[in-house]
Amino acid sequence: MTGKLDLDPVVVRKARTLARSIGRPIVRTAKAHTTTSVERATLRLGGVTGADPDGTPWVNRLTDAVQGDVGLEHGVALPAWDALVRGEAEDLVTLARKAAAGSVRFRLPEGRDLVRARSAARKQIGAGVRRIDAQRRTRERMVARIGDAPRTPWIYLIVATGDIYEDIPQAQAAARAGADVIAVIRSTGQSLLDYVPEGATREGFAGTYATQENFRLMRAALDETSRELGRYIRLTNYASGLCMPEMAAMAGLERLDMMLNDSMYGILFRDINPIRTFVDQRFSRQVHARAGIIINTGEDNYLTTADAVEAAHTVTTSQLLNEYFAKEAGLADWQLGLGHAFEIDPDVPDSFRLELAHAMLARELFPQAPLKWMPPTRHMTGDVFRGYLLDGFFNLIGSLTGQGILLVGMMTEAVVTPWLSDRDLALQNVRYVLNATGDLHEDLQPAPGGFLQRRASAVLEETVDLLQAIADHEHGLLDAIADGTFGLMKRPADAGRGMDGVVKKSAGYCNPASELLEATS
Incomplete structure (x- = not known):
């Protein structure tokens, strides 16, 4: 699609330059802080699993105990592995048990004790990172x-x-019916839990709890179906919310292939503290980069609260910022499933042409990224026939613009949780459109100076104006988020869930996981 919109390369370069200048202070802030979830993810990479009889994970117990004794400014690794080296316990889970019972105290090691603790931590955490490497090779x-x-x-x-x-x-039935990627939606509210449930779960609310065991079970089942069908079926879950780094670590350890991973979703729609989630996002994306996992970002969510025509430039703005944050963390273009959506009110004149222009703009700005194209939800009325037609139009644009990841739309959206029969009909819709259109995108050539080119250029210009306004804020992106720039949600940097889990790093901070991942990025 490159070049079909005749975008001004000077404007495109300016947009990316502004995105970098806005993103850099956020990265500096992320590098200067850690969070309880980053430290728990580090322990998971070190091999800590399981939970106490009340369901509280041992990583939470151990992290809380270290924080209570010496704080987290130096990280959890040195105090925890120092205790192991001193013989307080034979392994980390036993250490966590003893810490929860109050029978062990933690300290900040010095001198030779510090060297021994650092070496032991790096060896054990390195083994976890190598397991992620092995899963990528698999x-x-x-x-x-x-x-x-x-x-x-x-x-x-x-x-x-x-x-x-x-x-x-x-999931196996869906794959047999033509799905290439299976996404297991997370139980409602799990993003607000400051711990990851343990084991296989059989009860959830509008979704299934994301746990390491659930990841393992679904990956094994889809591997079986992949061999049956002769094509690799990818698995998606969530690395978002208060446990974003832990979810990323578990995904890498269990070979998930995609993860929904976007700090802005947590900030805007779950009221998670902005600093907390920017720190967590950077660590989790470094894990994804190492694991070869494709991220999916959540720009489509802005259009569920803001008008999809008036706010189109906020989607493009966020995509450019997400591109910068992702690449800074080590992700390659092929891992950038940047989100956008078919959410314009169908009663708006030229709604299809507007959707087509927006989708073409995303495709041309990020030509090597797969992009994740999201179906209509906001204007689904319960009329399943109208909904099925809208989904067909959505699928057509996906084909016309060469999207990389197409989320199947359901005609029963906003009515019921889809039945298997609903999914089958939806897949028939997708298969018909993709088979019928083939490589039609090769034949699409917008009229020079016509509607599509004008609309795309206008959105890009509005994007540059918004990026410039964000850059002009005293505190940049944090001020823009607080002002309600994205999705009409106002989220100040000094409020929100999880703020008490943000810790400024000391000069002696040590995290072998971060060191290994920084080398990758």
């Missing part, structure tokens, strides 16, 4: 041996019943 071997989806866009279908043992056969 994925690559499976794709080479079994085969991949025959074409793009990949068809992305949501499955989530609340019961992982019900999700598995539904």
Whole structure:
């Protein structure tokens, strides 16, 4: 699609320059802080698993104990592995048990004790990172041996019943019906839990709890189906909310392939403290970069609260910022599933042409990124026939603009949680459009100076104006978020959930996981 919109390269360069200048102070802030979830993710990479009889994970117990004794300014690694080296326990889980019972105290080691603790921590955490490396190699071997989806866009279908043992056969059925990516929607409210539930779960609310065991079970089932179908089926879950770094670590350890990962979603729609989630996002994206996981960002959510025509430039602005944050963390273009959506009111004149212009703009700005194209939700009325038609139009634009990831729209959106039969009809819609249009995007050539080119250029100009306004704020992006620039939500930097879990690093901060991941990024 490159060049079809005749975008001004000077304007495009200015947009990216502004995005970098806005993003750099956020990265500096992220580098200067840690969070309780970053430290818990570090312990998970060190091999800590399991939970106490009340369901509180041992990583939480151990992190809380270290924080209570010496704080987290130096990180959890040195005090925890110092205790192991001193013989307080034979392993980290036992250490966590003893810490929860109050039978061990932590200290900040010095001298030779510090060297020994750092060496022990780096060795054990390094083993966890190498396990992520091995899972990435396993994925690559499976794709080479079994085969991949025959074409793009990949068809992305949501499955989530609340019961992982019900999700598995539904996911396998979806793959057999044509889905290339299975997304297990997370239980409502899990993003606000400051811990990750343990084990296989059988009850959830409008979704299934994201746990490491659930990840393992679904990945194993989809591997079986991949071999059956002769194409690798990808698995998606969430690295967002208060446990974003831990979710990323678990995804890498269990070979998930995509993760929804966007700090702005948590800030705007879950009222998570901006500093907390920017710190967590950077660490989690470094894990994703190492694991070869594709991220999905949440710009489509802005259009569920703001008008999709008037706020189109906020989507592009966020995409450019997300591109900077992702690449700074080490992600490659092929891992950037930047989000956008078909959310214009269908009663607006030229709504299809506007949607087409917006989708083409995203495709041209990020030509090597897969992009995640999201179906209509806001203006689905319960009329399933109208909804099915809208989804067909959405699928057509996905084909016309060469999107990389196409989330299957459901005609029962806003009516019920889709049945298997609803998903089957939705997949039929996608398959018909993609088969019928083939490589039609090669033939799409907008009229020079016509509607599509004018609209795309106008959105890009508005994007540059907004980026400039954000750059002119005293505190840049943090001020813009506080002012309600995105999705009409106002979220100040000194408020929000999880703020008490943000810790400024000391000069002696040590985190072997961060050191290994920084080397990657």
